[in-house]
Amino acid sequence: MATISRATRIRNPAVFLCDIQERFRTGIYEFSKLVSTSEKLLKAAQTLDIPVYVTTQNRARLGDTVSELQPYLSHSNVQANIDKTLFSMITPEIAALLPAFSSSSFPLDAIIVGIETHICVTQTTLDLLARGHRVYLLVDGVSSMNPEERAVALSRLRDAGAIVTSSESIIFEMLGDAKRSEFKAISNLVKECKEETTAALEVFAKI
Structure with missing residues (x-):
């Protein structure tokens, strides 16, 4: 088992979109806000x-990734979009695609959004940590059917070595420097999503 590397500054980011599927629209706590955060992160x-x-859980029964996020899943930066039966996203297919972590390379900075916080998100986080990667959980981007499960899971995952943060914080950390050519696009994205971000934080940040 790899030594857990505590998350600090992001150096090698990757986004993990966990099971945000059509069938969950009516059951997951504040599902629409979870989707808006995920869309902002994918942009x-x-x-x-x-x-x-990207993963789905039993797609034939629970549906594909929601329609709002589909436009962002065909871009060249999407490394995998697979269906699974494992609760963890770290299936053999995805594990084979992840960069190997060694003493001479940076661990992966895995940024996770999706559902359910206490099941698939938890098991994905623990598997990534066990492999020596670093994990950032977006407080405004994870949810469960029972909202109380979020706080329990996030507390456990903090203890395990994950960092709980917000979508806006992580986006600007991925950007890193206002001198970058992408700064204007990222700044405009954050401004465009301001109301949705505020609404998501109002319900999700109470943990």
């Missing part, structure tokens, strides 16, 4: 050419 990842890994 930023596309602009910054950040790798994205």
Whole structure:
């Protein structure tokens, strides 16, 4: 088992979009706000050419990734879009695509959004940490059917070594420098999503 590397400054980011599927629209706590945060993150990842890994859980029964996010799943930065039965996103297919972590390379900075916080998100986080990668959980981008499960899961995952942060914080950290050519696009994205971000934080940040 790899040594867990505590998350600090992001150096090698990748986005993990976990099971945001059609069948969950009516059951997941504040699902629409979860989707808006995920859409903002995918737009930023596309602009910054950040790798994205996508999963669905039993797609035939639970539906595909929601329609709002589909336009961002065909871009070249999407490394995988697979269906799974494992609860963790770290299936053999995705594990084979992840960069190997060694003493001479940076661990992956895995940024996770999706559902459910206490099941698939938790098991994905623990698997990534066990491999020596670093994990950032977006407080405004993860949810469960029972909202109380979020706080329990996020507390456990903090103890395990993950960092709980917000979407706006992580987007600007991925950008890193206002001198970059992508700064204007990212700044405009954050401004355009201001109301949705505020609404998501009002319900999700109470943990």
